[in-house]
Amino acid sequence: xxxxxxxxxxxxxxxxxxxxxxxxxxxxxxxxxxxxxxxxxxxxxxxxxxxxxxxxxxxxxxxxxxxxxxxxxxxxxxxxxxxxxxxxxxxxxxxxxxxxxxxxxxxxxxxxxxxxxxxxxxxxxxxxxxxxxxxxxxxxxxxxxxxxxxxxxxxxxxxxxxxxxxxxxxxxxxxxxxxxxxxxxxxxxxxxxxxxxxxxxxxxxxxxxxxxxxxxxxxxxxxxxxxxxxxxxxxxxxxxxxxxxxxxxxxxxxxxxxxxxxxxxxxxxxxxxxxxxxxxxxxxxxxxxxxxxxxxxxxxxxxxxxxxxxxxxxxxxxxxxxxxxxxxxxxxxxxxxxxxxxxxxxxxxxxxxxxxxxxxxxxxxxxxxxxxxxxxxxxxxxxxxxxxxxxxxxxxxxxxxxxxxxxxxxxxxxxxxxxxxxxxxxxxxxxxxxxxxxxxxxxxxxxxxxxxxxxxxxxxxxxxxxxxxxxxxxxxxxxxxxxxxxxxxxxxxxxxxxxxxxxxxxxxxxxxxxxxxxxxxxxxx
Amino acid sequence: xxxxxxxxxxxxxxxxxxxxxxxxxxxxxxxxxxxxxxxxxxxxxxxxxxxxxxxxxxxxxxxxxxxxxxxxxxxxxxxxxxxxxxxxxxxxxxxxxxxxxxxxxxxxxxxxxxxxxxxxxxxxxxxxxxxxxxxxxxxxxxxxxxxxxxxxxxxxxxxxxxxxxxxxxxxxxxxxxxxxxxxxxxxxxxxxxxxxxxxxxxxxxxxxxxxxxxxxxxxxxxxxxxxxxxxxxxxxxxxxxxxxxxxxxxxxxxxxxxxxxxxxxxxxxxxxxxxxxxxxxxxxxxxxxxxxxxxxx
Numbered sequence: 001x002x003x004x005x006x007x008x009x010x011x012x013x014x015x016x017x018x019x020x021x022x023x024x025x026x027x028x029x030x031x032x033x034x035x036x037x038x039x040x041x042x043x044x045x046x047x048x049x050x051x052x053x054x055x056x057x058x059x060x061x062x063x064x065x066x067x068x069x070x071x072x073x074x075x076x077x078x079x080x081x082x083x084x085x086x087x088x089x090x091x092x093x094x095x096x097x098x099x100x101x102x103x104x105x106x107x108x109x110x111x112x113x114x115x116x117x118x119x120x121x122x123x124x125x126x127x128x129x130x131x132x133x134x135x136x137x138x139x140x141x142x143x144x145x146x147x148x149x150x151x152x153x154x155x156x157x158x159x160x161x162x163x164x165x166x167x168x169x170x171x172x173x174x175x176x177x178x179x180x181x182x183x184x185x186x187x188x189x190x191x192x193x194x195x196x197x198x199x200x201x202x203x204x205x206x207x208x209x210x211x212x213x214x215x216x217x218x219x220x221x222x223x224x225x226x227x228x229x230x231x232x233x234x235x236x237x238x239x240x241x242x243x244x245x246x247x248x249x250x251x252x253x254x255x256x257x258x259x260x261x262x263x264x265x266x267x268x269x270x271x272x273x274x275x276x277x278x279x280x281x282x283x284x285x286x287x288x289x290x291x292x293x294x295x296x297x298x299x300x301x302x303x304x305x306x307x308x309x310x311x312x313x314x315x316x317x318x319x320x321x322x323x324x325x326x327x328x329x330x331x332x333x334x335x336x337x338x339x340x341x342x343x344x345x346x347x348x349x350x351x352x353x354x355x356x357x358x359x360x361x362x363x364x365x366x367x368x369x370x371x372x373x374x375x376x377x378x379x380x381x382x383x384x385x386x387x388x389x390x391x392x393x394x395x396x397x398x399x400x401x402x403x404x405x406x407x408x409x410x411x412x413x414x415x416x417x418x419x420x421x422x423x424x425x426x427x428x429x430x431x432x433x434x435x436x437x438x439x440x441x442x443x444x445x446x447x448x449x450x451x452x453x454x455x456x457x458x459x460x461x462x463x464x465x466x467x468x469x470x471x472x473x474x475x476x477x478x479x480x481x482x483x484x485x486x487x488x489x490x491x492x493x494x495x496x497x498x499x500x501x502x503x504x505x506x507x508x509x510x511x512x513x514x515x516x517x518x519x520x521x522x523x524x525x
Numbered sequence: 526x527x528x529x530x531x532x533x534x535x536x537x538x539x540x541x542x543x544x545x546x547x548x549x550x551x552x553x554x555x556x557x558x559x560x561x562x563x564x565x566x567x568x569x570x571x572x573x574x575x576x577x578x579x580x581x582x583x584x585x586x587x588x589x590x591x592x593x594x595x596x597x598x599x600x601x602x603x604x605x606x607x608x609x610x611x612x613x614x615x616x617x618x619x620x621x622x623x624x625x626x627x628x629x630x631x632x633x634x635x636x637x638x639x640x641x642x643x644x645x646x647x648x649x650x651x652x653x654x655x656x657x658x659x660x661x662x663x664x665x666x667x668x669x670x671x672x673x674x675x676x677x678x679x680x681x682x683x684x685x686x687x688x689x690x691x692x693x694x695x696x697x698x699x700x701x702x703x704x705x706x707x708x709x710x711x712x713x714x715x716x717x718x719x720x721x722x723x724x725x726x727x728x729x730x731x732x733x734x735x736x737x738x739x740x741x742x743x744x745x746x747x748x749x750x751x752x753x754x755x756x757x758x759x760x761x762x763x764x765x766x767x768x769x770x771x772x773x774x775x776x777x778x779x780x781x782x783x784x785x786x787x788x789x790x791x792x793x794x795x796x797x798x799x800x801x802x803x804x805x806x807x808x809x810x811x812x813x814x815x816x817x818x819x820x821x822x
Contacts, residue, residue: 324715327719329715329718329719349723349724352721353721354721356719356720356721357721359719360719360720361715361716361719363712363715363716364712365712368711368712368713369711369712369713369715369716370713370716371713371717371730371731371734371735372735373734373735374730374731382717382720382722382730383720383721386720386721386722387721429716432716432720436720
């Protein structure tokens, strides 16, 4: 008998704006010792399907319309709250996306592990501590005795996720549900956590449900894969089957959207291009509570005209700060940045203004980068009005043309940002960036907040616009696969220091620095 | 050839989107209490504006022979001990009370929003100095401050507006500053900087419109506050002087004769209460209607 079997589950949300049928009649099962991956884009119902059986969705507005969730012979959808709570605590455990919000910042890591052991497992304090240290060893926390008294904020994201896994293991669950456990982590850490989950699953012989938006992550981990779209299962089967021989067109689309391979267009030849932006010995410091934190440490590189330079590094490596320092959105502490041989760092706001027309930025989060109180028309027209590029009827035409350029229907021109999806918003943001016909654009992780299929479209749009308008670009990303697909050259940043630079393909084939090798390995799994 | 593409070149013919304000309005409309509050406010506002033309009597016309009479067909709210029609006096008092409420709040709004936005957006030393100044004024006892103003500049209605406004803007400035500090870090503000907009334009076009939600709500809560302050000051004899009246004055007079002539307290009290309740309901409704989280699902 299956450990968990879901039959004909349907979940709806009754909101002001109508009924959303989040999960429509899905069935699947998990055995002990098996890993099931549920894959889908945001809003596909992958999390709701798991949360609903544990009673973790708010009802109302949520409502379980039909179905059964048999766990160990008990129907989770149809049992008492007490029983459900007992199962939730002891037999099914969960780990979540963001480990920081799941740990109590005012208790030491060890204390948070010891507490449930004392209360639920009725251990004495000494026994509990011993057990907690065993658990910390099991999840790969080095020197657990010393880290026992550490605070959550002293841990990195990966370490915190290890603590979360240890907490989930306390109850010795038979089923572990992992909801995008690695999405918030850097690629190299991501790989370690995936290995850990696979390891624990084997050692303890438990069932795992792994929820993810990323087919690539699932590849080496899952025995079975379910692909969900709009609340329905469009394909299921063994990982081998689904990933190597996808039947449904949506799965094929998802697989095709994973960036792979090199850039299609021929390389620009740098020898006859001129240097557009030259960064020399750039240093940027931040003051954090009286301490000076050096985000960018003595970094030098050139950006040639008409090239896309990739800037790769993990979170906290200072890559965004470099982009913002070049555009003078943060103030650099030392070094020099020249644009067409003109020094930028000593210019004041007034002197920068004419240059801003030539240098623009695309931001990471399309939900935060558009003013919610301005229509698309106002957002796109603002830079053109400011720099006197167009006015009156001409301005209207220019705005409409811009919308054609970024692939937005003209009829949307008077709508507000909240009426658009993430991908459409990013198109608007890109439209704003190219409105002044700039020469140089800093793109700061422009696709990392988007679903894979949308990501692909936006990357294609960026590639198209760079070619069409002969732009030069600094493309900041944590994802080497994306960079390989789009960029000509790449520089790698670690802790604010530039560790390697070169042609993308050369670096891909033959990385020199250990750190670059780690990054590459993480991408290739 | 009139192709579709050519038809689509005139911006004005496109359907305009629902702005957040329209969205908020449609949510507000569904909130019955808020709508009742709003209607009552509009009604009372209209009556007060039209008072000079529709009032049944003059507010200073005395009829000593009549004296204080309970409500009757001639005098719906009754008369006071000088034989003046109470309804007329409540209507005229409303003009003063509402004017104090609106003008003092407008003063508080203007100073508070500007001050808070500048402090929050600029940050650093400017912010510290500006906000410490707010703290200092906060620490001054309000009554002494007003009494001093009255003593130095003499009693006048205008001064009353200014004095109350000058005290009420402090909280507004703090609220706006907090809002702006969060907004300042959002990417659309960075985008505005990278476009090349000036500081003033960024504050005006990008920051303030997004900070308005809490400001509007707080404003609806400030108006009753201000009206109560005026009532309090008039009660102490620092505000409006006879024969002019305000709801505060009428109530304080009514309290004196509460046992023999209860209507003298009840009617002005009722008027003030209705306005305060209405503003509170409206403020509550606005807070819910402007909640961004509610508009997301």
